[in-house]
Amino acid sequence: MNFSKHWPIHLGLIAFIGLAMYPILWVVALAFSGSQDLTLANLPADPTQGDHLAAALPFPERWSLANFSGLMRDLPFLQWMGNSLIVSGLTTLAGIVIACPAAYAFSRFRFPGQRAGLFLFLVSQMYPVVVMLAPLYVIVSEWLRLGDSLWGLMLVYAATAAPFCVWMLKGYFDTIPIEIEESAIMDGVSRPRIFWEIVLPLARPAIAVTALFSFMTAWNEFILAAIFLENQDKYTAPVGLRFLVSDYTADWGYFAAGSILVSLPVAALFFALQKNLV
């Protein structure tokens, strides 16, 4: 641990971090600036170079929580967060509930269609959801009558999360020694009970990680929600944030404050999980 020994590396890293952190600091400064302007300082009519610099440096002229309180007061932001929470939570629950048995069957049994099924799950992962938007929209809003509803969104999320969950969990189930289950068979335990009492408890850590990942994916999803949800009350947080800085409005202060509130929980989750990332 010798700081001076590696000083060129430290210098390089700190410079890069400064550069990389600028957008984050800028958003934080906007959030606490108390104004809706993009510039962090008032630009006079004929600004000097110094004025420009002040407008870009990530320090607001005065610190204020007005953007946060305004977000709660003027906009249904808490409801948006709540919607996101409901959709992400239900998506995770549904995804895990349908993925666990499927992953177990794919991992443990040889049955006709097993390989084809797994391959299908892989293919559906490859096919970006955005290009299925039109058919999905028809199915969800016309056939299932779930347009502009959180339920419809949850269904679509769960279906897209399921293949990922199945592959993750199958990978983990593959590592559970089959002898444990055979031993249970010899003990006279039925298949469903083996799954419920032996396999699921053993897979708890993997299920937790998978669940958190699919929660984060749903929490961060933007474009499907933007298309499916029309009513402002039903917006999820991403749609709401986008709404704040669309072509028609530019509430940058609210956007920045909201971004911080939306990012904090997932960033915390992310760092808690980071050792499982790769």
Added chain:
Amino acid sequence: MTGISFKSVSMAYDGVRVVEGLDLEVQDREFMVFVGPSGCGKSTALRLIAGLERPTSGDIHIGARNVTQVEPKDRDVAMVFQSYALYPHMSVAENIAFGLKVRKMPADEIAARVKEAAELLGLQKYLDRTPRQLSGGQRQRVALGRALVRRPSVFLFDEPLSNLDAELRGVMRAEIAKLQRRLATTTVYVTHDQVEAMTMGDRIAVLAPLDRGKGRNLMQVGAPLALYDRPANVFVAKFLGAPRMNFFSAVSNGDRTLACAGLSLDIPTTYVGGSALAPGKSVLVGIRPEHCTLGAFDGRPGGFVVSGLVDILETLGHETIAYLSTPIGPIVAKLPAGATGLKVGENATLTLDDRRFHLFDPETEARLAERL
């Protein structure tokens, strides 16, 4: 009466045949060892008894019952796995009790049985621990406990000692054998280790992979010493004994002697002769390393004397293993500790005890007929 019998059982995985036409009887209360190299179908045979696999054809009986299509849980057998297969999320006590709980046994009886098993295996202190907190030997005991607490009519062991270190293996070997005698329960024990096979079993069944057993798995069944002294074929002869048996080819002269590398040797008197020993017939001769002695054996006619170059000497302390190149081929001899005067790179003379020759047909690899 809970013997086990295989009646022409065959088994294939995805079209690959592993067991073919297996006929075998395990007696009631017997400790039967299935031994053989990997791929010989010994584990498959065990799993067929357990019901974890179903035969492609043939029947399996446990006691008087045909269990071929019976679910594992209804076969009244218990199995100990190589990896122990303990439930990692349950305590030792829960592990042992689980099978009983599943069978809806009253709680007080479960407790009594768990206590009894724990005492028998010396696990009283560990009942509240999880498997992760136990040593290999302790886990092994828990696995044993889980099997015997059910008081099944058959115990099945699938290489239970191969994950233990050498010392512990010796201890557990004796313990399992003792336990089996005490409980007097029919037991099938699978291993690839011939020491375990020789020391533990009442009887041994030597199994071979189908390609090496000429389309059959079962090479020989019998008491350990019977197999060692009188291997029924080349496979068993090679498999049992370390270092393994020496082999060389000879040709029958027709007068109860064999010709080999210009030398002549007598055929042991027990061999019947007949067409297999007709003049000009080839014979495969086997001799165990411990039946080769140093020096020319004087005074007795027919002692087979060969000389050769010493390639390697392994001095083990209580004995010395010598590897020689001789005119009849490489010969390994197990000699007493102070085998004097042997040096690598020099010549040595060995006498092979002709009363201990094993004769095999080189075609069928079967032992030639004997009158005992």
Added chain:
Amino acid sequence: MTRFWIGAVIGLLLAFVGLAAQQMGAARQQAIAQSAENATKIALELASAIAEGQAPVTALTQSQGELPPGFRALAISAGARTVLAEINAGGDLAPPRRLTRDEKLYYDLAFGLATALAINVEEGARVRPEINVLAGREQIRAAAPFPRAEGGPGVVVVEGRPAPPSLPLSRSLLAFSAALVGFVLLGRFWPAGQGAKAVALARMFALAAAILGSISGAWVGVLTAAIGGYALALAIASGGVEQAGKTLLKHNFAYAAVSPALLALTLLSFFPMFYGFVLSLTDTTLFNLSQPLLDRFNGLANYGRILGDFQVTTASEGRTLINYGNFYWTLGVTLAWTLTNVTIGVSLGLGLALALNTQGLAFAGAYRTILLLPWAIPNYITALAWKGLFNPQFGAINQLLQAGGLEPVSWFDQFGTAFLTSLAANAWLSFPFMMVVSLGALQAVNREMYEAARLEGASAWRQFWSITLPAIRPALAPSVLLSAVWTFNMFNVIFLVSGGEPAGATEILITQAYRYGIEEYRYGYAAAYSIVIFGLLLLFGLVQAQAGKRAETAR
């Protein structure tokens, strides 16, 4: 062989039934068109009455046309107070009231038509009311605007469900008799022996198809039922169903466990894919959705238009213009986008990983954690923030440029600079992933190899090229490929940062598909576009799998 011929005959018959049924569908279609025309007429009449100064409710009561049964008319005057007046077919009149939340649709309709009207006036066109007929699946809605001096625009809406038309008797009879012939033939000529059950089933299905066909006219349903029944019959006859049933029973737990996931996926993933493929063979847009699928069928025309258009540039008045909507331009942009991003991501990630992997570096863990932050933040937030940073007027980047005495840049007005904005945002997003992967790979390299190399006098540069790079390549390759696919599909960044500016020049394939489908309502064309994208991804996957296999065997 006989079975084949019988199958062919039955198939033909069933197809005939289907066709007959479709004819009836056409009759229904005609009835809908008739109702739509009526509704439009009434709407126009009401609108002109109101335009002449009558109050909505009065106009409605005095209307000359007769509302078809099941229809109602609405007069909406939008504005600060949006008022709606309603009249039913029976002539019942409801007093004017405020719009409810569910009726926002009408409000939008009023403003939309008013805007269209205003544009017509501005462009000097004749002032002419516009009529929108949305002959949706079952619903008809005709709308006519009326200008109002005070209180904003207004609109008259006539909407309702047309009564099912009575079907021509002759066609029903034709369909029924055709099915009957099929029914009889099936019984007579099916080979004796196995498959008696199958015959019975097939006959039942043929009969059911006939009945359905003669009463409903929903030809798709009939055809599906008939073909399904036929296939089922064949399957039973050949013992397939029995086999399948046995398999299902034998692996009952596995199938039960897989089915919920498979069902969800089938409904919301595979079916949309399939439906997308079907759409890609049609010229479906928002406006002809209600027509029968067969009428919209246009074969491979969409693919021809996407893949067969090689005119990337147009020469105009001595200048060469690029057709930004051309598939090959977008493909080129997408490939450039993927390539540059992956290059930047890998270089940054690997460079940082090498720095962090320095033996005994102080604070390495802290640096790593900070550098992971961009990955932790939802990417749409990142994209929107960068959009703000690049704002030409107030964005921080132009402020910094001006602080340095430089001219501000209009980032989104040229292809190069617009591309750069998305590139910057995505590079910022993607370097942490490559950094983590590279760091993991570097830490797995055996240190003794470096020591051996040092003993042999290899320079640090030499060590990197000859030891580090070959050692980490197997671990890095899958992640690089993965990030290439991610980048290829990185919708959010392009959509939210450059937004395709200028004029669609910086669109990538996936955002372009979105524009065609969602913004231009060209469902068929967008579906074909999506299939092309999927094909490219599949091709990439196959090539990659092949390369992987070759590398494996070479080892």
